[in-house]
Amino acid sequence: MLRDITIGQYFPGQSPIHKMDPRMKIIATLLYIVMLFVASHPLSLIVGIAMLVLMYRVSGIPMKMITKSLKPVVPIIIFTSVLNIFFVSGDPLFQFGFIEITRQGLMLAILMSVRILCLIAGSSLLTYTTSPIELTDAIEILLNPLKKVKVPVHELSMMMTIALRFIPTLIEETDKIMNAQKARGADMESGGLMQRAKALVPILVPLFVSSFRRADELAMAMECRCYRGGDGRTRMKQLHYSHRDWIALCIMLVSIAAVLLLNRILA
């Protein structure tokens, strides 16, 4: 049941997007987000939607994964839309008593919802097509300049790698402990708030105990293999930009230009 969560799930594949350099994928994703935010007219967002469809097509990730990744943000979208529709002042479209819907409000609601949807779906594609290890490697390299101002970039990325690595393990473990307690008749689905909170104890205690044990073991194992921070550490897999990365960058830049142009025309 817990396993059905897809946040940050990686779908191995061989598409051009999978093969892109993870650094460029991160840059492209950032550019995509920039593009969504420079679009100031709902119609210029069509470029954003078109790009999204194109990217999913190329990557071979099933379109239904989009809906899966969007499910958790639906309440936020509904909430912001309602606020925008009813509380933005401007030229009224309809009026029922004191409720007034304005053209600007409606436009803003559409703009914001499409933006959020594209944002989530677009950045999900990054994690669908990039393994967590590649991702943290790329982040480490991209953030390298910050080392000059004494930001512990390597340590941060190592922490992130470890955290990402252990999410599935932790989910699996939670599932297992929950099942084991259910087999002993633990009842987690009924009762009031207090009762449910209490029912969590038999799950949380073993989970904490094993997390600490695991952290201990991992630290020991890393020390046994002489891990001592990032200084002088080399990589087995060197990252290289290739043609496809530059092509992807160009496509992104062109689409931002297109959005700016559309903004001009439509304004």
Place this chain on the structure above:
Amino acid sequence: MAVIKTENLSHVYSEGTPFVKTAIDNISIEIEEGQMIGVIGHTGSGKSTLIQHFNGLLQPTSGKIYIDGEDMWADKSKLRDIRFKVGLVFQYPEYQLFEETCYKDIAFGPKNMGLDEGEIDRRVREAAAFVSLSEEQLMKSPFELSGGQKRRVAIAGVLAMKPKVLILDEPTAGLDPKGRDRILGQIKEYHQEEKNTVLIVSHSMEDVAKFAQKVLVMNRSKVFLYDSVENVFARAGELSQIGLAVPQITQVFMELKKRGYPVNSNVYTIEAAKKEMIRLLEKGGEVRA
């Protein structure tokens, strides 16, 4: 009547993602009451998946399970009662302990059953005695015990519920030979006293030979064989083809028979081997047929 019966039971993990995996495929078996059954098979052959269906922790993707003739998933509100009837001890159960003392941890199951104080106390002590935990150990924190002792506490936690069917998933994994024999002996003793049905998942044919009346051999998500110990071990050739071996001592006797000695090849334990050897030696001169 069979306590557990499955009809075309299948389970598919992660359906609709690139990671789909049919863990058990079209399984139809019947488990008779009062038997002790060994479940054996390669890593990943679906043993754990199968037994988690028996107490309703996993819902079949297709097919049916009957407990005492009743369809398990017909009425979901009865699921919890089924879990009291079919007790399941997981692989590495020591990681599920959570209470301050072993006593309280063992009492968790009986308490959930809604038993009264006196009965809970009686059951905890009885279960603790079965796995030979001392009074002093009962009052300790489970986190202060050794791995093997923790394992016994966890098993006692399920024994205390007195399930009609007791299922153990590799109860001896990671223990030394002595600890292994001890736990298996305790389970067997419990079975003889309670006359309940016991299923034990194991990787070791030697262990299965020691306790089981019937063996369920799983291979690649399917039931490969489900028969009495004699009949299963008689098919040593097929078993070795799927990478499982009959006990070493049985192999020795099969080889002796092949070379013309008048021995029975249905010898699965050292005990039986000893008897058979003595019988053979007493025959004296006419050793070679």
